[in-house]
Structures are given as C-alpha cells and as structure tokens.
Amino acid sequence: MKSFRLVLFLCLVGVMSSCDKFLDIRPTGRVIAETGEEYRALLTTEYKNFPEDRGLVSFRSDEMTLDASTTSSEDLSAFFDLWAWNDQAPQATTVSLGWRRYYHAIYIANTLIANRYTMTQISEPDRRQLVGEAYMMRAYCHFLLANLYAPPYTTVRPDTARAVPLMLSADVNLVPKSSSLAEVYTQVERDIDSAAILMNKVEWPTGLNYRFNTISAKALKARLALYQADWTGALAAAQQVIAAHPALEDLTLSSALLPTSYKSAENIVALEQVMTPTYARAGRVSDELLALYRSGDRRKAHYFNAVSSTTTLLRKGGGGEQHSTFRSAEFYLIAAEAAAQLGSLAQARDYLKTLMKKRYTAAFYTLHATAVDALSQADLINYIYDERARELAFEGHRWFDLRRTTRPLLQKTYGTNTYTLAPNDRRYTLRFPTEALEANPGIEKLEH
Template structure:
C-alpha cells in the first residue's frame, strides 16, 4: 500500500489541474512502475479504480425535495445546484470531483496500457491481461463522462456532437478539445471488445475487471446507443457467466435496519460484477412521490433500500467496506442491470412473453411469496412500459436514471418532462434540454479553456 501511495504522488498531476509545465523527471524518493508487479499494484488501487460519481440521481425524477427544510438542510450548495439544473454546479474555487475522478482513472489506465510492454519481466499473457483490465476501467470512465458531460448519443448527429476530451496516452501535451460523441463511444467499444479475450471469465476479486464486466459494459454501451440487438447479445453473454440474483426475501420479516448489515459486502455480493462505489453523495435523499408510488408498499427494494420516503444509502444493501470505512451505492455493472437490459431488448424485439419471463425471474426475488404477482403483457408495447418501470425500480439510487432519461427522451412516446419542487414553486426540465448535461467546472475551464463549456 505504501508503494501505491508513492504511485499516487507521481501520477496525481492530471491534465485538468494545469499541468502543462510538468517535467518528466522522477522526483527523488518516489517510485514509478517498472515491473509487471508494479503495474499490478497500480491497478489494485481501489481508491482510484473502484469509485464512481454519485450525484446524477439529483437531476432526475427519482428525487424530490418536497419539504422546505430540505433546502436549508442540504449541504453542500452543489447538491441544490445539480438538483435545480443550475447554470453551474460548483463555485469558481471548487473542483468537480466526478470529472477529476474519471480522468484520474483514464490517466492511470493509460499508464498501464502504454507502459507495461516496455518492462522486461513478466510474460506476454500476463501483460495482455493487465492491459485488458486497464481498458475496461478506461471504457467505464469514458462511458460515464460522455453520458454526464455531453448530449445523448444519437446515430444521426453523434459524429458532430461534442463529447469529452479523449486522452489515450499519459502525457501532458495532448490537446484537450472535445472529441465527438461518436469518437468517445467508439473508443469505449474498441477498449471493451479488444479486452475480452485476455480477461478471465470471472475475477479473483470484484475489484478487478473480468470478461463478465466487459460484456456487461458492452451491454450498457449498446443500450445507450439504442442498438438493442447488440445490447441483448452482451446482456445474455454476461448472464451466461454470472447469472445469480440476491434474494431480498431473506429480509422480508425484519424491522431492524441493522439487520441489513448482514447483506454481503460488495466484494462478496453475487450481483456485483465490478465494484464501482458512488463516493460523493451527501446523506439520504427524499424519493419522489412518483417513484414511491411506482415501488408500492410491498416491494422489498423499498424496505431494504429505503425507509419511509428516504433512500438510505447507508443501508443500500450492497456495501463497499472493502477499501473504506463507509458504505456506498454500487454503480458498476450488476446482475440485476443485465436482467432489465435483457428484458427491454426482448420487448423491443416484439418478444413480449419472453420479456415478461426475464422480468419475472428478477421480480420473484424482490417480493415475499404472498405478495408476488407475475407480470404479464398484452403486447410488445405494454411489455416495454412494464420493463421500463421495473428497470427504474431495480436501478433506483444507483446513478442509471439520468442516462435512461436522456436516451428515452429520443423517443417521443417515452419522452418526459421532469418537475422538481422548489422553494419558489415547481421547476421543470423539458425533454432533450441542455440542462441534462453537466457543465464543466469553472476551475477546470480556467486551467484548460480549450475544453469549452457544455451547451447550456
């Protein structure tokens, strides 16, 4: 772990912190990776690779500050800014921790991908496995970045739409102009597809990328691109390797929230495919009345993940105490995500009955036996609506909803205007509004103006 700290000092100077004057000299007393073991240690840095942002749910219809006290009690101010789709999220003196984290993951990944072939020890198979693992982490980071700081992927415009800076080397001389949305998505696909062969089917530890993780991220990427046949193929491929769901009926009769502490931690949890914990969400947030109504009184996800009308992230059910003393939501790929992705693609392919079978295989683990009612659908359209409702229930509080809203807004029949209670009256967000896009922090733009602000 001490070696990891040394690596951190040498690698922490990322492009967004005005590093143009960086001189490539090894500081005295510091360590740079020079062996395969060093690169393995670098990828084991859970404080970098196994974290993710946690604020995007604030922008969605899953959260509603329905009480005036919530406005005065919420801290920091950025929470209210994100919730209200403000012009900027952070003060000029504040960093955007999510942007910084994802680009830190990109930087560390690039160090491994471009550097490991230069070391003299280790065999080619081991090196390729580490490169592939780094590619999965880089793909995850770019998929999160492009969905948070750019417009939704649209095949008709993606080649012209501004995405995010696409850095594929660890140097500091690369240009920071935004690549197109198409280029970013293509890089995500290229990384994942090229990584699959050298990865183990399942990892020795869930902090490490695996073939199942690459397949799951491919399913997510193709779903966001609205390429449903490919999303279905990779969701199936994931479930062929890791199909097990966690049975929430274990906690059907408990009224003590502390009992939920016996739910497996993330590194042991059967549904976690790759650990990525949301680390910067401040406290429990109020679920919207709409989401509470959708959950209903008998859904065990409401009981395990929330109490009353609060989403209690500290009792989220998938804990992340492996590398830190706190618990957090897992936003990395999960088995439940693959079930609802598979079901959606089946419904869109006109396979209403198959979609309901897939959905019910998940739902039976989310209700007590006496409350469980299998879903049926009258046709493919009905099936799709039921799948999307179930996707919202299954993935609530895990950071998926923003990207789902953005992609569904591309379909007029599924587009939605979001209403948030606000101190001066309700505020709304129209479908396809630029306010779905996170602005780049003023501090980051001041250091690197060529990035350019997100459309507002």
C-alpha cells in the same frame, strides 16, 4: 497551466491504514513504475480514487428530494444547484464532478498500455490481466464522460455531435479537442474488445472484486449497446452476462444481502460506492420513486428506511459494503428491454419475471406476473422502464435512463419555489467544467 493538459500525479501516498478491508490499498511509493507490482499499485490507486459521479447525478434525477427541515446548510450549499439544475451560475460551494479524476485514470491506463511489454517481474497471465484492466478503465472513463458531457447518442447525429476529448496516449503535453460522439463510442467498444482478449480473471476474490474481470467486458458492452439503442447488440451481450453470472439475491428471504453489497451473489464488479455517506445523508427518497413500488415488492423494505410518515432514508448507500458497478439484475433488465424493443415479447417477459420472482412475495408475484403477460409491446417497454427505476434506484442509472429514453419534464419544489427541467432540456447534458474551458478555450471544438 495555460492549456488543458493532463498531469500525472505519480507521487503515491503511503499505506492507508484507515482503509476498510474492501479497498485496502497499499501503493509502493515509487515515482517511476517498472515492475508488475508497481504498475498494479498505480492502477489500484485509480480504482481507489474513482469518482462517485453516478451517485452525484442522482441529485439531478427524480429519485431524490431536498428538504429545508432535514437537509443541512452545508449539504444545501454543496448540492442544491445540482439538484435544481442551476448550471448557469452555481454557487462557488457547489460540488464538482470528477472531470480531472477521469482523465487522470485514463492517463494511468494509457501508461500501462504503453509499457505493457516493458514491465518486469510479472507473469504473462498477470501482465495480460493487468493490461486488460487498463483498457477497461480507459473504456469506462470515456463512456461515463460521454454520457455526462455529451448529448444522448440516440438524439443526435453521432458522427457530427460533439462529445469529449479522447485521450489514447500517455502524453502530458497534449492540448486536446473533443471527438465526436460516434468516435468516442467506437473507441470505447474497441477498448472493451481489447480488454476481453487480454483479461483472464472470471471472478476476483471478495475484497479484490473492485477490479475488472472477463464478465465486466460483456457487461459494459451490453450497457454501451443499450445507450445506443442497438437492441440486437444489447440483447446478445446481456445474454452472455446472464449465462456467465445468473445469480440473483432472493429478497423474499430475511437472510438476503442487499444486491448492491460487494459481498452479494449478484456482484460482478464493485468498483463504485455510488451513493457515498454524504450523498445519502443529504437527500431523501422522493415520493415519486416510492409511488412506483407495488404491493408485495420486497425491495421497498430492503432498499429504504421509512423513519416517519414523511421521511424515507436510503439503505442502499452510505458506505460500508455498498459498492456496485455491475451486478446481474441490470442485465436481466437490459435483456428484457432489448427483447421487447425487438418484438420478442415472450422472451422479454421471461427475463423480467425471472427478476421479479426474486423481488415479490409469492402471492403478489403471481398477480403481477399475470399482469405483465397481458401487456402490449408499448406498455411492456414502459413497465420495464419503471422496473429499472425500482430495481436500480440510487445506483447511478436513473439520470442516464431519463437521458436515453424520454427526457421528460421534471419539477422540484423547495420551500415556495418550483424548479423545472423542460422536456428535452439542454440541461440533460452537463456543461464542460469552467476550469477546462478557461485552460483550453478550444476544448469543445471537434478534432478533425
């Protein structure tokens, strides 16, 4: 390709007999979709192939360490440069993020949106739900792309800062340029609103809950507002999520599921595996993260497996049931942070303590809750940041939280070498993929 173009791969694979029952995808094999079932198959394939980049960028955060004695040479060749922030000249074996896969998913979403009135053999409620999911897919892909490849919203002038190409039509001949960060965020919100109007499924049955639903529109709006530091909007949207889906797993009970299980009561949407078996095998839980867990915190035992005095592995990842894109605990934390930023400290503490009560043994909950009640506004906000690190560890939030908040100094050691990410380092934002730049040298220019 001489220009960066989005290519539609509509030659779908046959039945995937090896799929687990959670994502038992059975595409139709048709090249040109006509019926509602065929359009559903197109979108289902994008759900199935959605990138696990939120887990991949965990390597860049302070959650994970690589160790010569435990990390295989194969994993080192795949992940070391990501982990050490070597973006200038990475090895050819370094794993790539899913740039093309995002834009392929956006293309399919655009195709569904463009053909919303021509698809046949589908009821009106099912058509509306399907097209609403397409808007959500387009919104979520653009949102992730902007937060991987554009500067944090609150650190720049969003109306002039370069983001990523906005793709809003199913045209394979487009030669795109980048839109501003403000334009991308505005379009994401528009798509969320369109999805919210169309979707009618509040909850999918277990096994189909990788699909977007009505609550997920509120959830993505809350996360979008959080990343913009729109505290009023974040609080309002998070409150809507909590009202619709308040359930929290009680980790003080031995029978509790991991909250990241797609079978968990906390699940809202279980699209992403986040920490794949390969990611979970390659790295170890960092000492810095483990040190954040306080006495009586049941998450440390539930989320991690201390196999020795020096090595701790991850229970939250590695395949199986662990699929989580939106779950209710995140929105208690968003509500707490937004309320604290707005100066509503009692409200912030209430949201925070509601979550903590399900995570700490009774005696230690009382101790830590009393300490939370005594915190100043600044200290409470910092406590909520730490609570996000504890609660959402290895779920693809930490890297984005570091970007949107303090962008601190990070240092990592491998053998005798130390690698440093300076405060506000430009490497907090990923470079556009080389293949995209080579195919279309003008892709980073703002569209006017």
